[in-house]
Amino acid sequence: MTRQDGLDVAGLQRRLAEFAAAREWEPYHTPKNLAVALSVEASELVEIFQWLTPEQSARVMEKEGSAHRVRDEVADVLAYLLQFCEVLGIDALAALSDKIDRNEIRFPAK
Template identity: 75%
Template structure:
């Protein structure tokens, strides 16, 4: 039996984080990748994603991926948002999957499904 490789698949979350780190290092961008700068860049890219949907009706926004040009823009902006989020997590030491799992756990307690007494009700 062979041991699993210690190098993550480039398309895994860890692999993508490493690729982003190598990309930034090769260009000497690390000094600029501070938590503040990465959070700002993340916000800008999220705004660019929102811009695609800004004046669309609900029906138009639901069908946005049917237009190849718009779908390409959406995928690019999603990639930019994810890239900056992963870079932010790398710099701050946040495990994004663990953070998400913990947040879902808290939300399940704060907002139980209707008719289920398995958690406290929100009082505000």
Template identity: 50%
Template sequence: MASVEELTQRLRTFADERDWGQFHTPKNLVMAAAGEMGELVAEFQWLTPEQSAAVMEDPEAGGRVRAELGDVVIYLTRLADVLGVDLVQAALDKLEHSAKRYPVESSRGSAAKAPHDQPPAP
């Protein structure tokens, strides 16, 4: 299994060989990632919850989902590299923060937002 570091280096080399660094500005990479996420969303748009859970069982649909996930990861990894962000550490930091905001005892089985995420009552 490849590591995030290996993927980052391969993407950097891929972009450098093509002189694409000039186009890989944070703004462009964010927009590209958002576009690819939209394409991933489109694969699930009209599926039932049951169909979405089984999407990878369909070779054609599963292949499209896998490709779109790849595109999203590529752009996020490239963005993190360009910005000098350790993507794994950023995710771990966010997970730690979320664990504090959503303690097990008050969050288990609930999809409710954390109290401070709710707009104040009028």
């Protein structure tokens, strides 16, 4: 899937792999290490919202400081998820589509 601005999952995965290769980080990018890093980054995203009320959390993108933090943590989570999928040969979009299909059967609309 390619967006109008030219961004696509495969291209981003390629950029992440090139970034890691240029720094000789591939030996550290094992499924276990990437899963742990993904969990840490997801926790950092949760931390932003930890003590906010539901109303405050709904407005988190209104302030540039908090919006920037949220965007950065979302990027970190996505980066580690894409690297994890790359290492294990998972097509993230196909996996999501399959899961939605199963959930539609499991949780039918009324």
